[in-house]
Amino acid sequence: MLILQGVTYTHPNRDILFSDLHLVVNKHDKIALIGHNGAGKSILLKILAGNLLPTHGTVKADPRPYYVPQIFGQFNGYTIAQALGIEEKLLALKEILDGKVTEANLGVLDDDWGIEERCNEALAHWKLDIPDLSLPMSSLSGGQKTKVFLAGILIHQPEVVLLDEPSNHLDTLSRDILYDYIRSAGQTLVVVSHDRTLLNLLPTVYELGPKGITVYGGNYDFYAEQKRIENEALNHEVKSKEKALRKARETEREAMERQQKLDARGKKKQEKAGMPTIVMNTLRNSAERSTSRMKEVHAEKTGNIARDLGRLRKDLPDTDKMKVNLDSSGLHKGKILVTAEQVNFRYGDQWLWKEPLSLQVCSGERLVIRGANGSGKTTLIKMMLGELEPQTGSIERAAIRSIYIDQDYSLIDNDLSVYEQARSFNTGTLQEHDIKIRLNRFLFTKEYWDKPCRTLSGGEKMRLMLCSLTIGNQAPDVIILDEPTNNLDIQNIEILTAAINEYQGTLLVVSHDQYFLDEIKVEESIVLQ
Numbered sequence: 001m002l003i004l005q006g007v008t009y010t011h012p013n014r015d016i017l018f019s020d021l022h023l024v025v026n027k028h029d030k031i032a033l034i035g036h037n038g039a040g041k042s043i044l045l046k047i048l049a050g051n052l053l054p055t056h057g058t059v060k061a062d063p064r065p066y067y068v069p070q071i072f073g074q075f076n077g078y079t080i081a082q083a084l085g086i087e088e089k090l091l092a093l094k095e096i097l098d099g100k101v102t103e104a105n106l107g108v109l110d111d112d113w114g115i116e117e118r119c120n121e122a123l124a125h126w127k128l129d130i131p132d133l134s135l136p137m138s139s140l141s142g143g144q145k146t147k148v149f150l151a152g153i154l155i156h157q158p159e160v161v162l163l164d165e166p167s168n169h170l171d172t173l174s175r176d177i178l179y180d181y182i183r184s185a186g187q188t189l190v191v192v193s194h195d196r197t198l199l200n201l202l203p204t205v206y207e208l209g210p211k212g213i214t215v216y217g218g219n220y221d222f223y224a225e226q227k228r229i230e231n232e233a234l235n236h237e238v239k240s241k242e243k244a245l246r247k248a249r250e251t252e253r254e255a256m257e258r259q260q261k262l263d264a265r266g267k268k269k270q271e272k273a274g275m276p277t278i279v280m281n282t283l284r285n286s287a288e289r290s291t292s293r294m295k296e297v298h299a300e301k302t303g304n305i306a307r308d309l310g311r312l313r314k315d316l317p318d319t320d321k322m323k324v325n326l327d328s329s330g331l332h333k334g335k336i337l338v339t340a341e342q343v344n345f346r347y348g349d350q351w352l353w354k355e356p357l358s359l360q361v362c363s364g365e366r367l368v369i370r371g372a373n374g375s376g377k378t379t380l381i382k383m384m385l386g387e388l389e390p391q392t393g394s395i396e397r398a399a400i401r402s403i404y405i406d407q408d409y410s411l412i413d414n415d416l417s418v419y420e421q422a423r424s425f426n427t428g429t430l431q432e433h434d435i436k437i438r439l440n441r442f443l444f445t446k447e448y449w450d451k452p453c454r455t456l457s458g459g460e461k462m463r464l465m466l467c468s469l470t471i472g473n474q475a476p477d478v479i480i481l482d483e484p485t486n487n488l489d490i491q492n493i494e495i496l497t498a499a500i501n502e503y504q505g506t507l508l509v510v511s512h513d514q515y516f517l518d519e520i521k522v523e524e525s526i527v528l529q
Helices: 041-049 080-084 087-097 103-109 115-125 142-156 172-184 220-273 277-315 377-385 418-423 432-441 458-471 490-502 514-519
Strands: 002-010 016-025 030-034 056-061 066-068 160-164 188-192 204-209 212-216 336-344 357-362 366-370 392-397 402-405 478-482 506-510 524-527
Touching: 002 041, 016 041, 016 056, 016 204, 016 212, 030 041, 030 220, 041 056, 041 066, 041 160, 041 188, 066 142, 080 087, 080 142, 087 103, 087 115, 115 142, 142 172, 204 220, 212 220, 220 277, 336 377, 357 506, 366 377, 377 392, 377 402, 377 478, 377 506, 418 432, 418 458, 432 458, 458 490, 490 514
Parallel strands: 030 188, 030 204, 066 160, 160 188, 366 506, 366 524, 402 478, 478 506
Antiparallel strands: 002 016, 002 056, 204 212, 336 357, 336 392
């Protein structure tokens, strides 16, 4: 069982990440923990795992959970066995089998005679060809590191498992193995993920946000529908408040105009009646006080409505605040852009593909490039872009404008400010204020303009990249997305999805995220083997 009571976490700079969180996870529960980038999901998992202490509050985790982290750089100085916490047991078993049956070795092994067999079975289950667990973690790819820690579940057989973005870096086959585990697992699971296929396998969604943790009693699709209903109601309330504010301001204007007319009429009557100056001054002061009181009453009313409206607008999801409006490619549909005949590429003595590739890409198509990790997806993209030439076969490319957006958004210059980055895409047709209007459309308010791009999150870099494309005023003929959802939270994936669905041009995508591929209506596949 996992219990959080009044948990608060404060960053070293004293910024509060979240406060007064309450959470109960019962035995055999399987829950998805979701929230925007920066909400504190990974920190919360570390607190549940016992790897991090909260600033305030109490945590009960009994038994101690097994934790699969999202980032593995801290393990690069470890061997695989050390990272999994099994090095001492394996060494003790080896020494016992070599005849060194000491009390110390028996104590370390703790009757776990099947440890070596479980290791072999776990590695085989996750399709990991690792002959020696003394290999350094730094020698493994991102996907292999993830699978090592996932294999640790079968090795340690814990009762509680915490998974932080477990499908990141996994190819399609490995994701399928992960999905099977999620379906069949008898353990208590808490999973942080933006993989909506995976989230749909979990029966309960917990959302971490500014108001704490909100529980939705269903899978991701159920959660998304509930959020849609909530957001529709919120939008309706925003429109109602906007209407009320317009009405209040109109009423204020009309009332002030009426009062001014009455004051002017009263003044004329007083002058005609020949009232003494002191009496006229008294009446004028009284009228001014009355007008001032009326102004205060109306200002208070409109101010209250405006404040309510501001609070409501803050709660609107970013997808409802943004305007993307990507231009369309000028190419006619069906124009042949790339033709490859029997191409292949060799690294050392090894050809990349078992059989040479032949393919054709036409304008307007939406294609996914599929293949296991290391199957040459990036190499094929470089061939299509003209950055690499095949070592066998031929490739013809039409003269096109293309843009390659990788998962790290490398087109963003980290040394530039947000405004300078946006301006660098300007073809000269936009003035400074026009660029800033575009930035505002993509949620980059004045506070962001001088920020260095290196300080932006993955989602913010993605939005800045999309903003830069609109500033260029001429959409590329081809957009290539390389694992675009890996570093994004769900809301930013939805923003990217909406932008891509507006785009009328050719799309090439490298992704193992089938939910995303379905959402952007990918029609054809190039399969690499």
